[in-house]
Amino acid sequence: xxxxxxxxxxxxxxxxxxxxxxxxxxxxxxxxxxxxxxxxxxxxxxxxxxxxxxxxxxxxxxxxxxxxxxxxxxxxxxxxxxxxxxxxxxxxxxxxxxxxxxxxxxxxxxxxxxxxxxxxxxxxxxxxxxxxxxxxxxxxxxxxxxxxxxxxxxxxxxxxxxxxxxxxxxxxxxxxxxxxxxxxxxxxxxxxxxxxxxxxxxxxxxxxxxxxxxxxxxxxxxxxxxxxxxxxxxxxxxxxxxxxxxxxxxxxxxxxxxxxxxxxxxxxxxxxxxxxxxxxxxxxxxxxxxxxxxxxxxxxxxxxxxxxxxxxxxxxxxxxxxxxxxxxxxxxxxxxxxxxxxxxxxxxxxxxxxxxxxxxxxxxxxxxxxxxxxxxxxxxxxxxxxxxxxxxxxxxxxxxxxxxxxxxxxxxxxxxxxxxxxxxxxxxxxxxxxxxxxxx
Numbered sequence: 001x002x003x004x005x006x007x008x009x010x011x012x013x014x015x016x017x018x019x020x021x022x023x024x025x026x027x028x029x030x031x032x033x034x035x036x037x038x039x040x041x042x043x044x045x046x047x048x049x050x051x052x053x054x055x056x057x058x059x060x061x062x063x064x065x066x067x068x069x070x071x072x073x074x075x076x077x078x079x080x081x082x083x084x085x086x087x088x089x090x091x092x093x094x095x096x097x098x099x100x101x102x103x104x105x106x107x108x109x110x111x112x113x114x115x116x117x118x119x120x121x122x123x124x125x126x127x128x129x130x131x132x133x134x135x136x137x138x139x140x141x142x143x144x145x146x147x148x149x150x151x152x153x154x155x156x157x158x159x160x161x162x163x164x165x166x167x168x169x170x171x172x173x174x175x176x177x178x179x180x181x182x183x184x185x186x187x188x189x190x191x192x193x194x195x196x197x198x199x200x201x202x203x204x205x206x207x208x209x210x211x212x213x214x215x216x217x218x219x220x221x222x223x224x225x226x227x228x229x230x231x232x233x234x235x236x237x238x239x240x241x242x243x244x245x246x247x248x249x250x251x252x253x254x255x256x257x258x259x260x261x262x263x264x265x266x267x268x269x270x271x272x273x274x275x276x277x278x279x280x281x282x283x284x285x286x287x288x289x290x291x292x293x294x295x296x297x298x299x300x301x302x303x304x305x306x307x308x309x310x311x312x313x314x315x316x317x318x319x320x321x322x323x324x325x326x327x328x329x330x331x332x333x334x335x336x337x338x339x340x341x342x343x344x345x346x347x348x349x350x351x352x353x354x355x356x357x358x359x360x361x362x363x364x365x366x367x368x369x370x371x372x373x374x375x376x377x378x379x380x381x382x383x384x385x386x387x388x389x390x391x392x393x394x395x396x397x398x399x400x401x402x403x404x405x406x407x408x409x410x411x412x413x414x415x416x417x418x419x420x421x422x423x424x425x426x427x428x429x430x431x432x433x434x435x436x437x438x439x440x
Contacts, residue, residue, distance in 0.1 A: 001052060004304055005042040006311030007372040007400055010433050012048045018057030020074060020165045024137035026053060027163060027429065034432040035163045037076060037103030041110065042314045043400030044433035045158050053163065055105060061085065062166065069171045070128070075105030075164040080246065087290065088243045091171035092228070094126035098346075100246075100295050105164035110397035111156035111358040113365075115204035115226065115294070117350045118196075123169070124155030124354035131166040135425035139165065153420045156355030158396050160421060160430050160440060177243040178229040179204070179293040183282040189219025189329055193364065196349045199225050204293075207347035208278075210271040211368060212264070214336045218329065221347060222278035226293055234287065247291040252301035259308040262371065264339040271343060297344075307371050313400050315380055316359075316367035318350055319392035324364040327390045331366065331383050340376055342368040356413040356420075359395040367398070377401060396434065407438045414440075 002009045015030065017023060027033070032050030039046055046052070058076030065071075069091060073082065080100040082093060097112040106112075111124040120126075129143040132154055140162075142151035154161045184199070186192035192207050199205040204226035213220045234240050297303055304312065319327045328347075335342070346367045353360035370376045384406045387394065393410025394402050408414060418440065421427040434440075 001047045002311070003043045003046060003400065004040050005313055005372070005400055006304055006307070006309075007313060008044055008433075010044060010047050012433075013051040015051055015053045016057060017053060017055060020058055023133040023163050023165055024139065027133045027135060028137040031429055032431045034430060034435075035075075035105065035109075035159045037106030038078065038101055040099055040102045040106065042398045044437065045110075045397055045399070046106070047433045049431040049433060049436050055103065055163070058105075058165065069173065070168060071171055072166065072168040073104050074166055075103060075108075077104050078102070079104065079107065084246055086171055087174075087177050088245075090174055090243070092174045092290070093123075094170060094172055095120060095123040096294050098295065099298055100291075101298060104167050104169075108155055108164055108167055109157060109159045111353055111355050111360070112397070113348070113350060113360050115206045115348065117348065117360060118200055118205065119203065121351060122156075122353055122358060122360050124358065127155065127167055127169045129168040130154065130164055132161065133163040133165050135162065135429035149420060150424065152354070153356045153417055156353060156358035157417065158357065158434065158440075159432065160435055161424065161426050162430060174228045175231055176229045176234045177290045178234050178240065179226040179288045179290055180229045180233055181286045181288045181293060182225045183278055183286070184223040184225070185279055185282050186219075186221040186223060188217055189221070189332060190325060192219055192221035192223060192347060193325055193328075195221075195223040196347070196364070199223065200349070203227050205349065208274070209332070209345040209347050209366070210275055211332055211335050211342050211345040212268050212271055212339070214333075218336060219332050220275065222275065222282075224293075226288070229287060240287070244289055244291075247289065247299060249301045250299040253303060253305040256305045256308045259310060259371070261308070262306060262343070267343045307369075311372045312369055313372050313376065313380070314367055314369050314398040315383065316365060316395040316398045317383070317387045317392050318359065318361050318363050318365040318395075319387060319390045320361070320363040323390040327386050327392070328364065328366055330386050334379060334382060335368070338375075338379055340370060340379060342370055344369040356417040357396065357411055359393065359397070361393065363392065365395075367395075372400075399434065402438075404437070404439050
């Protein structure tokens with residue numbers, strides 16, 4: 001088995017479940033188990049130490065309270081199916097990650113963050129209740145008032161407290177399925193951080209960084225802000241349905257690309273073209289289809305094949321506001337001079353997270369996609385030292401290789417999480433390759 005990054009790979013017994021009534025029996029009879037949604041965590045978080053439970057069959061939507069906009073679904077329901085059902089009715093999930101091909105259970109376990117974390121927090125902040133199959137096989141109702149400690153540990157807990165069988169969360173109302181996007185051009189990292197700070201009133205904001213630029217242009221970026229468009233902004237034209245349907249995939253990569261395809265020259269050329277096109281788009285606001293704004297890479301099915309059979313690593317860190325410019329400058333400078341550039345480099349502003357092991361913390365997060373080579377692994381060890389020294393941490397849903405020391409330095413509530421695992425018996429029942437590697 002492998003994660004979305006296709007690195008590392010491990011053997012694991014695979015189990016399937018299609019009815020929630022079977023979860024208790026599985027939880028009590030299979031040690032070293034982890035639940036797996038759609039396999040979009042990048043590293044080894046959704047690979048069981050011994051067995052991996054495929055939860056995609058738990059895909060039923062249970063209830064929707066129109067008055068309160070509250071939706072209840074099974075843990076294996078895909079975000080793409082939620083969007084397909086609710087957007088035409090004038091609703092949108094409170095938080096979405098960079099792909100819609102994830103399950104609701106996976107979104108809770110990773111406490112995913114989106115382009116609106118600076119103002120709305122992570123997905124876990126909007127979950128009002130969940131049903132958790134514990135190590136004992138008991139199905140527990142968890143919320144901020146019932147089994148509150150277990151609820152806090154499950155949000156962002158990477159599936160290590162139990163199996164998320166069901167979840168309830170509130171949707172946001174929207175008037176159209178379009179986003180009014182504005183593009184801000186930042187000539188360097190300092191300007192990019194300032195643009196994100198000055199865009200905190202925007203509902204959505206995200207930055208793309210040219211991580212191969214050097215000197216005075218180090219960290220040059222495009223900052224994209226967005227708001228759900230009003231009917232007046234959309235207007236009445238044949239090509240702008242008020243609630244457009246989800247995009248179909250443009251194409252699928254049929255095979256692994258050769259390892260030399262993403263090299264310094266090709267990434268530099270892509271970054272230059274993308275930056276120049278961003279300058280042109282910055283002249284005026286642009287009406288963007290909701291699918292294109294939130295999930296641009298979903299147009300390419302199996303895009304992870306771009307990195308070939310060796311796979312890739314997404315390194316995502318968060319560093320506090322006070323040290324962000326210095327630390328991120330150090331990170332980008334190392335990448336620029338190494339030539340190990342990423343054509344997918346994303347910058348966002350975050351606030352605190354909801355769970356004991358939630359990744360989000362007040363500051364800035366930088367995510368980089370890099371080929372899984374020995375040179376890159378050594379470079380990332382250097383980067384981790386900068387992050388740890390600044391009091392930052394790495395995102396467990398993206399991690400494939402951080403050391404135990406790096407992990408323990410970044411998560412101050414780890415001891416409380418481990419104690420809850422011991423108290424509930426979860427430590428002897430639920431375990432992933434990530435948990436074993438990091439000693440959780």
